[in-house]
Amino acid sequence: MCGICCVVSLSVHPPDGCFLKEDILCNLRRRGPNSSQQLIKTVPQLPYHCLFSGHVLHLRGQLTPQPVEDPTSGNVFLWNGEIFSGVPVTAEENDTQIIFRQLCTCRRESDVLSVFSSIQGPWSFVFYQASEHCLWFGRDFFGRRSLLWQFNKEADKVFVLSSVSAVSGNLWQEVPASGIFRLDLKACAASEAVTLTLYPWKYPSRQNATEKAVLGDLNMASKYSPSYVSLVVNDSHTLVAPVIPLNKETLNTQEESRLFDFTNNVADVEVLQMFLAKHHKKELVHQFIDVLSRAVERRVLCLAREAEMSGAAPRKPHVAVLFSGGIDSILIAALADRHVPSEEPIDLLNVAFKVTDKGRQSSSTKKKSKEQKPSPPSQGCFDDTGIVKCGSSSSFNVPDRITGKAGLEELKTVSPSRSWNFVEINVTLEELKAMRQQHISHLVYPLGTVLDDSIGCAVWFASRGEGLITSQGDIRPYKSVAKIVLTGIGADEQLAGYSRHRACFEKHGLEGLNEELEMELGRISSRNLGRDDRVIGDHGKEARFPFLDEEVVSFLNSLPIWEKANLTLRRGIGEKLLLRLAAAELGLTASSVLPKRAMQFGSRIAKMENSSEKASDKCTRLQSLPVE
CATH class of the missing domain: 3.60.20.10 (Aminohydrolase, N-terminal nucleophile (Ntn) domain)
Structure with missing residues (x-):
């Protein structure tokens, strides 16, 4: 970088x-x-x-x-x-x-x-x-x-x-x-x-x-x-171009209904197992895992690791993952575990924005949040030894924190010997406003919508990596020193992960969905990647995108759309179906059936300042900065 x-x-x-x-x-x-x-x-x-x-x-x-x-x-x-x-x-x-x-x-x-x-x-x-x-x-x-x-x-x-x-x-x-x-x-x-x-x-x-x-x-x-x-x-x-063009092959209506009409009244996890029971599908899933694994390998090993003396202090992490616990991030973390040296920790960066009482009352997840264990407080609650002494707060118990902790437990199950640093990054409204003014606005620029503001701020705080970790029962302050930040961007664009893809499929069928996915990948540079590179790079860290590895994109472009997604299936299975099958095959059972949740909603940044805004609106908070 x-x-x-x-x-x-x-x-x-x-x-x-x-x-x-x-x-x-x-x-x-x-x-x-x-x-x-x-x-x-x-x-x-x-x-x-x-x-x-x-x-x-x-x-x-x-x-x-x-x-x-x-x-x-x-x-x-x-x-x-x-x-x-x-x-x-x-x-x-x-x-x-x-x-x-x-x-x-x-x-x-x-x-x-x-x-x-x-x-x-x-x-x-x-x-x-x-x-x-x-x-x-x-x-x-x-x-x-x-x-x-x-x-x-x-x-x-x-x-x-x-x-x-x-x-x-x-x-x-x-x-x-x-x-x-x-x-x-x-x-x-x-x-x-x-x-x-x-x-x-x-x-x-x-x-x-x-x-x-x-x-x-x-x-x-x-x-x-x-x-x-x-x-x-x-x-x-x-x-x-370093990739092949998109395969736009489609099925006729009868073939489509025969291919997909067998999942009614079947549990989500069982649906995935039914797909994996088919030899062709299982072979395809293994091919995808191998291609994506090589992409992750290139991104976690292409960096200098200093030789550390045996018996010295614990190895420091060199790799971090933007980690919501969703299907994209947990699969990247699981594949990174294959290639990062076994004695080296991996940082899982999980960001949450403080939910006010008003925000909790308006949230559809209010009841579910109350049932979860409370999240740790902000850093102001430490004694001189750096150990939390005051009571916990549920203010940061946002959906991504809940799924993140669940995802951590799954990773511990599939890789118990790995040291996973689950970094709870808690952001208050005051800190959000201050950092937007000092740093984030010029990084998001020249983009300027409400969505750019929300995602830009969330990614900036997450990639900074300053938060809390729990170690042997104690909650301590922690700052990630990993210079490599892996992110799952590119999965939704290629595997029909957004709700607009389902709407497009219902209106225009597979042909329309193919056109939409081709457009998504064609505009990803201007909608996402420049902004995210500027935001993550501001911390002296490098963003790396395994799903946009040229080999991965060419592999996915070579497949017909029904091998990658099946939007006749219900939400939580049909979108990013190939990715879900890969997660299920790797033993990430619970994560494999999590519905897509956008970062701005999962982290609750969208609830902090003006929940009535539309994502495509010009963001007045970005425009209000002084101009030279």
Whole structure:
């Protein structure tokens, strides 16, 4: 994980400190606490200048400060990514150096595209190719790493790329994850206009033909660009998508009813066992488990673990899971257990927002909450030894806390020797307001809906990892030091996990559902991933997404929809059916039949401030911040 930034000035004057304000530098440093440096490139007799700023979170190989410059060619590289496959990287090597060396050998546009077509893993980058006087930049196919752009229409035309912004009057937008962009600096400086060339993703060839991938939010990008900026799509060179297209095969109505009409009046767990009794289905489930397990393995082992002396203090955790106890998070935790060294703890980060008396009265889970054991109080209830002495409170007994604790017990059953740190992260309204003002708003930006606010705040507090753990009967304060945060995003989008998918299926059938799922994955970069990367990265941690591993996505894209989900079945079974079968096969019985519950409702953040808001409304709490 890194914070990267590039400021381009199409002027005879080089960019100075006023172009990269201290608040943006501070936010970049929070993402990359291990190394920070800057570099200014000037070209004699050409009216453009580039400032590069790199801030590194060291996770693997040798620490490589950024920006990286090649003294021979003058090329400069900023890289925020991880290579998990496609390009060989040994444990001792640093992927920044490997990709930069490859780029420095590129002579043609197709050479650059070939380098990025070969990478599997999340990335965003900026590459200055000195010989061509051009700037390349972009995000991976899914947009798993944030990259924003800003065009400044003031006296000197300035173009800025950055992993994160700050609260500002100038409009930032997310760079569309539609392909790779190229900016000819020499031509732009001469014409005093900016032309961005996009090389779009294309799916791997089928019968000697290529299929264009989804282009995403290019229209939105054009809308918010100043008049002197234009976008041109170049289809003459191929940037190969790292996944195959979605299988849109459907069944006719009779086949569909025969396939699914056998589950009435059967308990949920028994329905899953009926599916698993079929040889074809069980074999498919094992294939999926193997593919997802490899994806998790890559994400928990691709980091430096220091050698620890035997007999020393207990091993510290390097891996954490955003953990609600739901089907996505518990399956990731169970698979992480396969690959994380057995003596190393795994942190399960479980966030809850304080439920007021008014909120409890309006909650449909009021009765169920009262039946549960009370959750621990906030940190103000500790004595000098750090042990809780005062009475407990049910204020944080939200649905995700309840299912999280239940999920913890299931994990202890399937893996009793593992040390599981269940971190209870309790957030009050006062702390929520303070942290939104100080940190979270600029991380959510340029997104700004009520849903973005709720999820952004919940993920920020969860990934910070400050809370309470119970150890040998004592409740103690705890702060997770794990730099890797695994999250289950991508499961719902591919396996029909949202309620809107059921509504779409009921109205338009399997064909309509296929179209909806294709759209979901096509827009995940702009709706979710940039925001979540900025929010988690703010703690000097790296978000990793096993469900969006290229091998996992290609496997799921290869299957017809009825192998992945069955929305003729009731809620709690039909959505994400393949995932539920995998959980049941791994012994996670109770979790396998939990209905989908959105994070904003499960953590109860949606009940804290204005429960009458709609998710798609503009969030006034984000808009009320002061603007420079």
